[in-house]
Amino acid sequence: MGEDGSGRTPELTTERARTAGPRQAWAGLPWPVQTAVTWSACLVVVVTGLWLLGKIAVLLAPLAIALAGTLFLTALLDPVLLLLRRLRVPAAPAALLTILLLLGVLVGVGALVWNLTASQFGELSQQLDQGVERSRDFVTSTLPVTEAQLDRLIQQARQGLSGGAPDPIRGARTAAEVAGSLLFALVLLFFLLKDGRSMWRWVLRRMTGPNRAVTAEAGRVGWRTLGSYSRGTMMIAAIDATGIGLALVVLRVPLALPLALITFLGGFVPIIGATVAGAVAVLVALAANGPTTALLTLAAVIAVQQIEGNLLEPLIMKRQVQLHPAVILIVVTAGTLIAGIAGAFVSVPIAAVTWRVIDTVQRHRSPAPA
Template sequence: MSDTLSPRKTRAALRVSARVSGELLLVLAMAVVAVWALGRMWSVVWPLVVGLLLTTLTWPLARYLRRLGWPPALAASVVTVGFLVVALGVVALIAVPVASQSGELADGVVGGIQKVREWASGPPLNISDDQITGAFDSATARIQDSLGSMVTTVVTGVSTVVNGVVTAVLAVFLMFFMLKDGPKFLPWLARQLPGRFATDVPVVAERGWETLGGFVRSQAYVGLLDAVLIGLGLWIVGVPLVLPLAVLTFVSAFVPIVGALFAGFVAVLIALVSNGPTDALIVLAIIVLVQQLEGNVFQPMIQSRGLGLHAAVVLLAVTLGGSLAGIVGSLLAVPAAALAAVVWNYLREQLSEPVGEPETSDAGSVA
């Protein structure tokens, strides 16, 4: 029996491979164009995304009020105002206690710096005051030399803050309109689309909406879990401002990576200036432990149940999103992966053979 390759089958396989490769390249090119267009429209897309996420969080209350017979505009107005009141209350809950103890914190910072200097001047470092002063002078000289770049950084930071405020305002207005007119969107969309798209697109959009709601709820659960565990640890150690720090931890859970780092840094800093370096190290250990449990256990488990994604997919999506688009990519990676899964599952449903339908086969015609 000969093992030589069949020229006819080889040519057919090459033709199929070439066709599939060309189709894949076309799909990749379309994806690149879509990402480029998304980047060009990001100033509009980002407030829309934030408003959509806020709407998924506040829609259950608006839906409840509408079922009670409230007019859509009134229900949307009440929910929007209530959301703003809660958001401002959270800010006040964090800011007021910190401001009332700002004097103590400032004294603690000065005392902490003095303790660090005393520790550095003793064994095993034995760094003299002259060396420390020289290091401060050198740092001051470098800061003065880089004054121009610092001004540029400050201007960039101010611009970022302004853009953030504009994005927040637009997102709140968009949330109001989505709460008010959201149920009219899918019927309107079905009337605008031709043929089968009038059925398929609204179904996928409705499933995507439910998926986004699951994402926001899962993030809230994770943030609440972090806030309770870290707040309990801070209370046991005896760190002041436990409630504001717990609220800050909950809010920061909606901003992956940087939010956790920022909340942890604030907690460790307050522990350092109020309780000393030993308690600060204990607080740091507590935060690292909780964050490891969150990132490797709690968040994948909760999000995998809420979004229908495997825990490994959640971890890979966050890693890929962070490497491609930084903080925003990390924030949107999981809901984007869940929406892609929604589309894929719907396509599989439409392309699958119905149960019990006989499949055609050419096996009987082959000699």
């Protein structure tokens, strides 16, 4: 093997020359071109990853929704389980008693509401139809829209809804999937309440080095965020339902209890749920008592929601859930498109927990400031 005058072998010189060509060509490009190529490659990788995650989420939507709902209930019921454990109740009976308490509350509240409002839901539908008719008259009298054009738009919307309605076979299959998901969620809820902490400790014991501390901190922050969101959302929804329900009673709007129940359920879907529930209440007030009562109902709904958004939510949620309203709208819309109403319910807590975990890991891995 010979060497050139610099003491390097010809093979080494040839290899370096071969690798130096692309580097010199890349270095010779203008910096805007280098930046555009780099960001385009990163964008392609990110979009491909998001597309794959979306396909997986659509395929596993029932499992993902059941798992997310189970984690939501676990975080909500965790204080009850801890109270039973402090009273020296073993893990398995404590988890079973917690689930039975949940089922008892749901069945009791559902039976009470049904007995009080079952005869009023038919009237609620009629009141909504009358409210829509009055709104239609208001639109045609104040806006440059004729009755024929408005009827055509309404007919197109109805055709779209009826065209998207599932057939009986698909409906039966969906009902079977829902029943299976509920059974799966109850069984998984029992095991998470019974062995959730021991499972987490098992995961941490399998990690070594600094990853254990980062994972433990991220897990604590994520679990705290989910618990704060679940309990805070329930409290805020109950306060909204109580406030709007009292306003409807004072204004003598009929069907106050069903409307309060709709408001409570809508509180679990941020922004969109409150808007829809408030619109239903205003329509019923318009149909029952006229535009003056409808305007007063609208003012009451806005006042309650402003108090909830500016005072109660920061006080109850504190700083555990930090998502911009625009992000919440996007997340709720994406969850609805993927899994319907169930996706709308669980999309925000998933996004909040994911953001808090990523933020915690990022802060741990970032170098300390000088």
